[in-house]
Amino acid sequence: MDVFARKKLVSDYFFKLAGKQDLDEAIDIFETGLVNSLATIQLISFLEKNFKIKVEIDDLDRANFRSIQAVCGFLDRKVAVNA
Amino acid sequence: MLNRFLIPAQNAYLQAFEDFAATEVAPFADAWDLQEATPHAVVQALASKGWLGGLAKPENGGLGFDATTFGLLNMAIGAGSGSLTGLLNVHSMVLKTIEDWGTAEQKQRFLPALVKGELLGAFAQTEVAAGGDSTNLGTRFEVQGDALTITGQKTWITYAQIADLFLVFGKLQGLDTAVLVPRSTPGLTVTPKKNMLGFKSAGLAILDFADCKVPVSHIVGKPGFGQSLISTAALDYGRISVAWAALGVQQAALAASAHRARARSTFGTLLADQGIIRGYLADMSGNLLASQLVCLSATRAKEAREEDALEQILQAKLLASQRAGEAADKAVQIHGGHGCDEANGVSRLYRDAKILQVVEGSNELQKMLIGRAVCDRYHNGTASAFS
Numbered sequence: 001m002d003v004f005a006r007k008k009l010v011s012d013y014f015f016k017l018a019g020k021q022d023l024d025e026a027i028d029i030f031e032t033g034l035v036n037s038l039a040t041i042q043l044i045s046f047l048e049k050n051f052k053i054k055v056e057i058d059d060l061d062r063a064n065f066r067s068i069q070a071v072c073g074f075l076d077r078k079v080a081v082n083a
Numbered sequence: 084m085l086n087r088f089l090i091p092a093q094n095a096y097l098q099a100f101e102d103f104a105a106t107e108v109a110p111f112a113d114a115w116d117l118q119e120a121t122p123h124a125v126v127q128a129l130a131s132k133g134w135l136g137g138l139a140k141p142e143n144g145g146l147g148f149d150a151t152t153f154g155l156l157n158m159a160i161g162a163g164s165g166s167l168t169g170l171l172n173v174h175s176m177v178l179k180t181i182e183d184w185g186t187a188e189q190k191q192r193f194l195p196a197l198v199k200g201e202l203l204g205a206f207a208q209t210e211v212a213a214g215g216d217s218t219n220l221g222t223r224f225e226v227q228g229d230a231l232t233i234t235g236q237k238t239w240i241t242y243a244q245i246a247d248l249f250l251v252f253g254k255l256q257g258l259d260t261a262v263l264v265p266r267s268t269p270g271l272t273v274t275p276k277k278n279m280l281g282f283k284s285a286g287l288a289i290l291d292f293a294d295c296k297v298p299v300s301h302i303v304g305k306p307g308f309g310q311s312l313i314s315t316a317a318l319d320y321g322r323i324s325v326a327w328a329a330l331g332v333q334q335a336a337l338a339a340s341a342h343r344a345r346a347r348s349t350f351g352t353l354l355a356d357q358g359i360i361r362g363y364l365a366d367m368s369g370n371l372l373a374s375q376l377v378c379l380s381a382t383r384a385k386e387a388r389e390e391d392a393l394e395q396i397l398q399a400k401l402l403a404s405q406r407a408g409e410a411a412d413k414a415v416q417i418h419g420g421h422g423c424d425e426a427n428g429v430s431r432l433y434r435d436a437k438i439l440q441v442v443e444g445s446n447e448l449q450k451m452l453i454g455r456a457v458c459d460r461y462h463n464g465t466a467s468a469f470s
Contacts, residue, residue, distance in 0.1 A: 016390070019459030036452055038393050040311035041319070049388045057186065060305040060312065 025068035100159035108163030115284035130200025150382035154327035161331025165435030172324035177204025205246035222253030243288035259309035270295030281434030329403035336414035
């Protein structure tokens with residue numbers, strides 16, 4: 001999956017999580033209260049299933065998950081490590 | 084009914100679970116309730132079957148249960164004793180947390196014994212002022228060199244009376260954090276909590292932490308992820324346990340009611356031949372079938388890692404426990420004065436059904452989460468007429 005397809009998939013999932021039809025890619029969905037208390041585990045499950053990665057203890061940093069931009073950056077790094 | 088939807092391996096397990104429950108659990112459950120204790124022998128029996136570690140992966144010594152098989156275990160045991168499902172629940176939550184998010188050191192030290200049931204785990208989140216609203220947790224962790232000092236109190240902790248290892252939730256520098264605390268840790272006092280409404284043999288206790296120290300390496304995951312990840316992931320299994328245990332309660336209530344209806348006459352007519360009683364039984368039967376299908380859909384969604392799995396599990400817990408309450412209520416009604424006797428099994432079902440509506444997030448909390456998801460789906464236009 002190329003970087004554009006990844007971003008589209010991540011963006012669409014963020015829209016669902018936040019209950020929005022559009023979302024600025026830099027918006028922190030946790031700080032802004034756009035998502036409920038289940039969002040972290042749902043997001044991690046989504047990333048593991050769709051991008052064939054394993055989120056490890058060392059990956060547990062809010063900076064990796066807070067926005068569309070953050071998740072895309074995280075995936076870029078994970079994919080580079082796994083390549 | 085449910086078995087027609089299961090794969091052969093699940094059906095084989097279900098048969099084994101039901102045989103065990105019929106011989107080792109159900110005949111004694113009322114006595115355990117009156118004694119407010121679970122005998123060590125039945126815990127050992129569950130452990131020797133490998134079922135306490137059933138959810139663990141085979142490479143970790145477990146049986147590799149899928150979510151449905153874990154549900155079936157809770158359903159079968161729940162038909163015999165709601166309390167005993169509490170052990171399957173809290174122990175499995177601790178075991179899965181360490182398996183999924185523990186460090187190599189935590190796994191090496193705790194996992195093998197948890198899988199074998201030689202070490203029993205308990206989930207220590209609830210406090211007097213913080214149940215479902217975990218943002219208010221008062222338990223504090225403070226780093227002092229290589230040690231974490233724990234201060235606070237947990238209450239109504241299921242099976243804490245006999246547990247060896249607690250997964251404790253609190254705040255570390257304001258961040259939600261989960262920490263493993265062995266029972267033997269100095270500064271931890273475990274006090275039995277008696278006279279609960281239901282789950283009376285589930286060994287509840289109060290945990291007091293006073294200058295209680297564990298190594299910093301006992302933190303699970305990372306500070307800041309105690310609630311959003313560790314607790315939420317564990318409670319996903321906890322809610323499966325509760326939902327499927329509620330199926331067991333419904334089954335037991337229906338079976339007891341049907342037997343009573345065939346055995347008892349009033350005004351010269353069997354209850355089974357009275358329209359109002361038949362109506363009760365028909366409702367209980369239909370509600371049980373609907374609950375079974377919702378529970379099965381939820382665990383299958385979890386196994387397939389479907390996006391809505393978490394929401395389906397919330398829905399299953401909500402629906403099955405509500406219906407368990409209704410079924411137990413009708414069972415008591417059909418049994419009349421006998422059903423009001425504390426030593427009668429249907430009385431226990433009635434008490435336990437209420438507990439199922441309160442634990443692992445009250446049903447009101449489930450409704451808040453489900454309700455929001457439903458609104459979002461319709462607002463987004465992603466809901467179909469049948470979603």
